[in-house]
Amino acid sequence: MPFRPDPVERRARALTDLRLGVPVVLGQDKGALVLAAETAGPDRLADLRKMGGAPVLAITGRRATTLRARAYDGDLARVALPADADCGWLRAVADPAGDLNTPMKGPLKTLRDGSAETHRAAIALVKAARLLPAALVLPLEDAAGFAAANELTRLDLPLPPALTPAYAPVAAARLPMEAAEKGRLHVFRPGDGGEEHYAVEIGKPLRDTAPLVRLHSACFTGDVLGSLKCDCGPQLHAALDQMGEAGEGVLLYLNQEGRGIGLANKMRAYSLQDQGFDTVEANHRLGFEDDERDFRIGAEILKRLGFSRIRLLTNNPNKVARMNEAGIEVEERVPLKVGRGLHNHHYLATKAAKSGHLL
Numbered sequence: 001m002p003f004r005p006d007p008v009e010r011r012a013r014a015l016t017d018l019r020l021g022v023p024v025v026l027g028q029d030k031g032a033l034v035l036a037a038e039t040a041g042p043d044r045l046a047d048l049r050k051m052g053g054a055p056v057l058a059i060t061g062r063r064a065t066t067l068r069a070r071a072y073d074g075d076l077a078r079v080a081l082p083a084d085a086d087c088g089w090l091r092a093v094a095d096p097a098g099d100l101n102t103p104m105k106g107p108l109k110t111l112r113d114g115s116a117e118t119h120r121a122a123i124a125l126v127k128a129a130r131l132l133p134a135a136l137v138l139p140l141e142d143a144a145g146f147a148a149a150n151e152l153t154r155l156d157l158p159l160p161p162a163l164t165p166a167y168a169p170v171a172a173a174r175l176p177m178e179a180a181e182k183g184r185l186h187v188f189r190p191g192d193g194g195e196e197h198y199a200v201e202i203g204k205p206l207r208d209t210a211p212l213v214r215l216h217s218a219c220f221t222g223d224v225l226g227s228l229k230c231d232c233g234p235q236l237h238a239a240l241d242q243m244g245e246a247g248e249g250v251l252l253y254l255n256q257e258g259r260g261i262g263l264a265n266k267m268r269a270y271s272l273q274d275q276g277f278d279t280v281e282a283n284h285r286l287g288f289e290d291d292e293r294d295f296r297i298g299a300e301i302l303k304r305l306g307f308s309r310i311r312l313l314t315n316n317p318n319k320v321a322r323m324n325e326a327g328i329e330v331e332e333r334v335p336l337k338v339g340r341g342l343h344n345h346h347y348l349a350t351k352a353a354k355s356g357h358l359l
């Protein structure tokens with residue numbers, strides 16, 4: 001069938017379905033029906049219950065620790081769905097926002113026997129869809145037949161590793177800016193239906209030199225609203241100013257809001273920070289790693305623009321290591337220390353203590 005979507009396209013569809021609250025099917029013969037805990041609605045939950053079987057809510061090991069549930073699978077726990085559990089229960093188990101007000105969700109019965117591979121794949125998918133990392137999983141005997149009968153998106157197991165897609169330049173135009181009149185904005189689109197990212201080229205750096213480069217991760221609160229909780233806004237503007245003064249440089253604006261967890265999850269993390277957790281603890285309580293960004297994207301876009309050597313503006317040694325690994329040689333790390341104040345002092349100290357940033 002010539003028009004049949006390939007595995008990468010089916011994965012993109014599956015992510016959209018999960019965000020919509022539509023279930024997806026994993027596996028060919030024996031497989032599973034998967035619904036994201038965050039978007040599961042009462043009708044679909046009722047339909048799922050009508051199918052019988054033993055639905056399970058898969059949560060991360062980190063979330064299980066917070067809920068004092070035994071995570072026999074290590075990085076995840078399979079919580080048996082109680083007979084009276086509704087969508088509110090699903091969300092309360094998935095989302096730590098209400099933990100202080102409603103600490104008791106249990107007792108939670110977690111499974112010990114059997115394989116957790118399908119559940120691990122389900123969590124990886126909801127995470128990739130930037131939803132809370134919790135998924136309802138119902139085993140199916142004939143996964144392919146069920147998907148076809150219900151017009152659901154189906155993915156084969158094991159899921160292929162999430163590769164960095166190719167990035168194609170889609171449009172570029174002159175963009176004079178306050179910081180640099182000779183600016184040009186390039187938009188790059190990935191081949192996997194994911195987020196577009198932008199490259200701001202200042203001047204016309206020669207491709208065989210090592211220009212000043214900043215990999216900036218989107219921060220709506222800092223970049224646009226001038227939030228005092230982080231240093232992103234001042235870093236963005238200082239980087240552009242520095243490139244403007246030098247007459248050339250490249251700023252990549254990567255749409256990896258909240259270190260890759262998305263704005264909704266970042267706001268959940270901020271609520272937890274208001275309850276006393278630091279930036280790393282808040283990510284962990286939500287079930288995410290400290291940093292979920294894929295910096296290979298930045299390297300791909302730099303290569304597309306024709307660069308292989310850079311001078312990187314950053315205080316994050318991890319960014320330098322990831323660039324070198326991805327084939328972009330970082331000739332020099334140029335520190336970028338601006339925007340430090342009363343409100344973000346603790347945030348920056350935590351990044352230095354726990355994530356290896358240089359103060």
Ligand SMILES: Nc1nc2c(ncn2[C@@H]2O[C@H](COP(=O)(O)OP(=O)(O)OP(=O)(O)O)[C@@H](O)[C@H]2O)c(=O)[nH]1
Nearest residue numbers: 216217218219230256257258259269279314315316
């Ligand atoms: N999850 C989460 N993300 C945050 C928080 N505060 C800021 N961010 C995000 O962190 C990212 C900022 O990272 P960057 O400034 O690009 O990079 P960095 O790792 O701090 O390293 P530098 O290059 O030294 O700035 C943005 O995507 C912000 O949205 C927070 O408390 N929680």
Ligand SMILES: [Zn+2]
Nearest residue numbers: 219222230232
């Ligand atoms: Zn920020």
